[in-house]
Amino acid sequence: MSSRASSRARRVAQRPSWPERLLQDHVRALRNSLGALARKPVGTLLTAFVIGITLALPAGLHTLVANLHQAGSSALQGTLRLSLFLDDDVNQARGEALTREIARRPGVSSAQYISRAQALEEFRAFSGFGEALDLLKENPLPATVVVTPRSGLPRVETEALLRDLSALPEVAQAKLDQKWLERLYAILELVQRAVLMIAAALALAVLVVIGNTVRLDIENRREEIGILKLIGATPGYIRRPFLYTGLWYGLAGGALACLLVEAGVLALAEPARQLAGLYDSQAGLLGLRFDAAVAVFGAGMGLGWLGAFWAVSRHLRQVEPAP
Amino acid sequence: MADIIHFHRVSHRYGDGPQIISDVSFTLRKGEMAFLTGPSGAGKSTLLRLTALLARPTRGQIVVEGRNLADIKPREIPAFRRQIGLTFQNPSLLNDRSVFDNVALPLLIRGHSGEDIGRRVRAALDAVGLLPKEKAFPLTLSGGEQQRVGIARAVVAKPPLLLADEPTGNLDPHMALEVMQLFMRFNEVGVSVLVATHAVSLISRLPHRVIHIEHGSLEQRRKAELMEKTIEF
Numbered sequence: 001m002s003s004r005a006s007s008r009a010r011r012v013a014q015r016p017s018w019p020e021r022l023l024q025d026h027v028r029a030l031r032n033s034l035g036a037l038a039r040k041p042v043g044t045l046l047t048a049f050v051i052g053i054t055l056a057l058p059a060g061l062h063t064l065v066a067n068l069h070q071a072g073s074s075a076l077q078g079t080l081r082l083s084l085f086l087d088d089d090v091n092q093a094r095g096e097a098l099t100r101e102i103a104r105r106p107g108v109s110s111a112q113y114i115s116r117a118q119a120l121e122e123f124r125a126f127s128g129f130g131e132a133l134d135l136l137k138e139n140p141l142p143a144t145v146v147v148t149p150r151s152g153l154p155r156v157e158t159e160a161l162l163r164d165l166s167a168l169p170e171v172a173q174a175k176l177d178q179k180w181l182e183r184l185y186a187i188l189e190l191v192q193r194a195v196l197m198i199a200a201a202l203a204l205a206v207l208v209v210i211g212n213t214v215r216l217d218i219e220n221r222r223e224e225i226g227i228l229k230l231i232g233a234t235p236g237y238i239r240r241p242f243l244y245t246g247l248w249y250g251l252a253g254g255a256l257a258c259l260l261v262e263a264g265v266l267a268l269a270e271p272a273r274q275l276a277g278l279y280d281s282q283a284g285l286l287g288l289r290f291d292a293a294v295a296v297f298g299a300g301m302g303l304g305w306l307g308a309f310w311a312v313s314r315h316l317r318q319v320e321p322a323p
Numbered sequence: 324m325a326d327i328i329h330f331h332r333v334s335h336r337y338g339d340g341p342q343i344i345s346d347v348s349f350t351l352r353k354g355e356m357a358f359l360t361g362p363s364g365a366g367k368s369t370l371l372r373l374t375a376l377l378a379r380p381t382r383g384q385i386v387v388e389g390r391n392l393a394d395i396k397p398r399e400i401p402a403f404r405r406q407i408g409l410t411f412q413n414p415s416l417l418n419d420r421s422v423f424d425n426v427a428l429p430l431l432i433r434g435h436s437g438e439d440i441g442r443r444v445r446a447a448l449d450a451v452g453l454l455p456k457e458k459a460f461p462l463t464l465s466g467g468e469q470q471r472v473g474i475a476r477a478v479v480a481k482p483p484l485l486l487a488d489e490p491t492g493n494l495d496p497h498m499a500l501e502v503m504q505l506f507m508r509f510n511e512v513g514v515s516v517l518v519a520t521h522a523v524s525l526i527s528r529l530p531h532r533v534i535h536i537e538h539g540s541l542e543q544r545r546k547a548e549l550m551e552k553t554i555e556f
Contacts, residue, residue, distance in 0.1 A: 021434035028431065224417055230377075231476070232404030233432040321377055 025237065033244035036217075047213050047249055051300065052256025054206050058199035059261045059288060059296045065192050067286050071276070072184050080158065080181065082147040084165055085173045088116075090143065098170055099145050107150050107161050114144045142172065203303055206253070210246050210307030217245060218315045229321035242312045243305055250304020254297040261288045261296075326350040326386070327484055327515040328374055333383030335369055343369045347383070349534055351517055353483075356510040358526045359519040361536040367519035370536065371486045374517070375407050376400050388483065405433065408482040408514075412489035414473025416461040422448065422472050423457040429480040447479040451505060467498040474502065478509055485509060487518045491525065499525055 016024060037044045084102075086095055092115050099113040114122070119141040124133060133140075147165065149158050158176070166174030218225065228238050265287045272285045288296070328351040336342045344366035351357055359367050372378045373385060376392055385392045388406055395403050408429075416425045423444055430440045448454045451471035461469055470490060477485060487506065491499035499522055507529070510516045520526060526533065 015434055015439075016436055024436065025434055223415070227415055227417065227428065228432065229401075230375075230404065230409060230415075231429045231432065232401045232407075234401045235398075237432050 025240065029240035030244050033241040033248060036241070037245065037248055044249075044252070047209065048252035048256055050209055051206050051249055051253025051304075052260060054202045054209070055253055055257035055296055055300055056260035056264075058195055058202055059257050059292065060264055061191075061195040061198065062292060063261055063265065063286065063288055065188055065195060066289070066292075067272075068184070068188055068191075070286055072181060072188070080149055080176070082149065082162055082165060083175045084145040084147060084168075084171045085142040085175070086145065086170050087172045088142060090170045092143070094170065095143050095145070098168070102145060102147055102165065105161075107153050107157055109148045109150045111148070112146045114146060116141055116143045119144060145171075203299065206250075206300070206303045207307040207310065210249050210304050211311040213249065214242050214246055214308045214311040215315055217242060218311065218319070222319050225316065225319045226321050229319065235316065238316060239309075239312050242316075243308045246304040246306075246308025246311075247301050248304070250300035250302065250307075251297065252300075253304070254300025257296050257300065258288055258293050325353045325389070327353045327355075327388055328517065329384075329386040330370075330373075331384040331386075333373065333380045333385055335366075335373060335378065335380045335382075337378075344373075344536070345540060347536070347540065351515060353515055354510075354513055355532070356507065356516040356518070357532040357534055358529075359517060359534050359536060360521060360523060360526070363521065365536045367536055368488050371409075371488050371517070371519055375409055375486060376403055405429070405480070406482050406484060408477030408480070408485040410470070410473045410477045410485075410487045410490050412492035414461075414469045414476075416469060416472055416476075418461050420460075421457065422453060422459050422461065422464070425461065425472055426475045426479050429476060433480060443479055444475075447475040450478070450508070451475045467494045467502070470494060470502060471505070474505060478514070481514075483513075483515060485514050485516045487516070487520075489520055490518065491520060491522050496525065503529065 015021065086098075090098070095115065096113050099111045102108060103111040116139050120133065120139050123129070123141060147161075149161060153161075162174055162176045165171060225238055265285050269285050276284070328349075330347050330349050333347045334342060334345045347366075347370070359370060361367055369378065373380055373392075374387060376395065379392070387403075390403070392403075417428075426444045426447055427440050430443055435443070445454060445457065448457055451474055453468060453471055453475065456464065456468065461472060464472065470493075474487070474490065477487075485506065490506075491502050494502060503518070503525060506516050506518060518526075
């Protein structure tokens, strides 16, 4: 019993090995920094809220763009038409047979044959140039097969279908009615770039907010830092709790940002469903994807650490050892 | 016996200010306890600050524990300071931490385990007679008790050298004597102690060497000669 007690005493008299000590120091810094934040919950929450909103803005915009992308490739695809203009020497029977063939293809929802005569009738009725047509000796309009792709067909497959159909010998020219879809994608590309730029600017804002908060923290704990310097604490030891503080702010801000985006998605879900319904689509709103959420958390923590590091390396050296 | 502190013709001034100490040479031997006396502003504190590398001398050489302080780079200062226990007239405690946590600081920065810290802090608090107050906060303690907490913090990690600047400055004579006896007890177990004080009547009753500093220059006396100011070394 006594020998066990003395061997125990010997063991605790030794300091732990350095990896154990490092782990122990980190656990202590982690606990201390959390404790310090918990002692002033209002200030902590306010700072976390500012960071949360700052991170939520790019995250929300990202979600918006992702939703528009999805809308572009599903709901809008419902209105997508392929127009196949047939050669003039393809007669009506062959044209109708071809239409039935095309309708059976995978990826095609329906196909409709419009003869040259029907096209002329439609043109006369809707264009207002009817009289002008009478001046022409023969019908200038080609026969057309209007193909509706299966709704939700991916963009690449739609383009492949267009290529296949335009290769048919009877088809003089094929046209995908996708101008405005392409415009949408171009706009989204632009918006995505803008989101990146906004994100970069706001990341800088998060850095400054956390840096400033940690600077005030250092200011408030000058005395403690002075004493730590006096008794020979290493700069790394003094720095550590502040870096954890930055990390916690970033983490809390990231969590709040994710919550805000999800709340926004929930609030917009119903009107979005109604809008999608108008486009004959069942598509609901997408929330923040898992990898995007991870990115928000990661960005928050990374920026928190970096902001704290920035503040600490600028201000810690200025604190004189007490007294 | 080896020296733990060795000053060789050291001068110091803060910035462009007046010379605080000039051409001071003295040694403190390992295991010795000595008093540093002199009127306020004579340079006692500066001498201690120079020893703990809280300031660098403008001229001269200081060797502490066999290391020339001029060779110690800024990043080596923390490790150097961990060899020295420091206490001041103002014990500079953290008022938002308990007595226990204040005394534990030097062990925390050295990475001692929690169990070990508990044992050593209680031993140090016991030595200064404050074990029952471990959970108290500094502001609820008397000046003398706060001073003793500061001393416990200075010795808890068992540094080979203890520097005390006016540790009895705001204590009544009885408590001042207790604090001095505390330093003597540490000295008996091998700690080298240098105490800056102007409590001349108190230390005249103690057997230790007295280093007297006045106008930045130094005289060393035996305690008996202290009052007469006649014979000098």
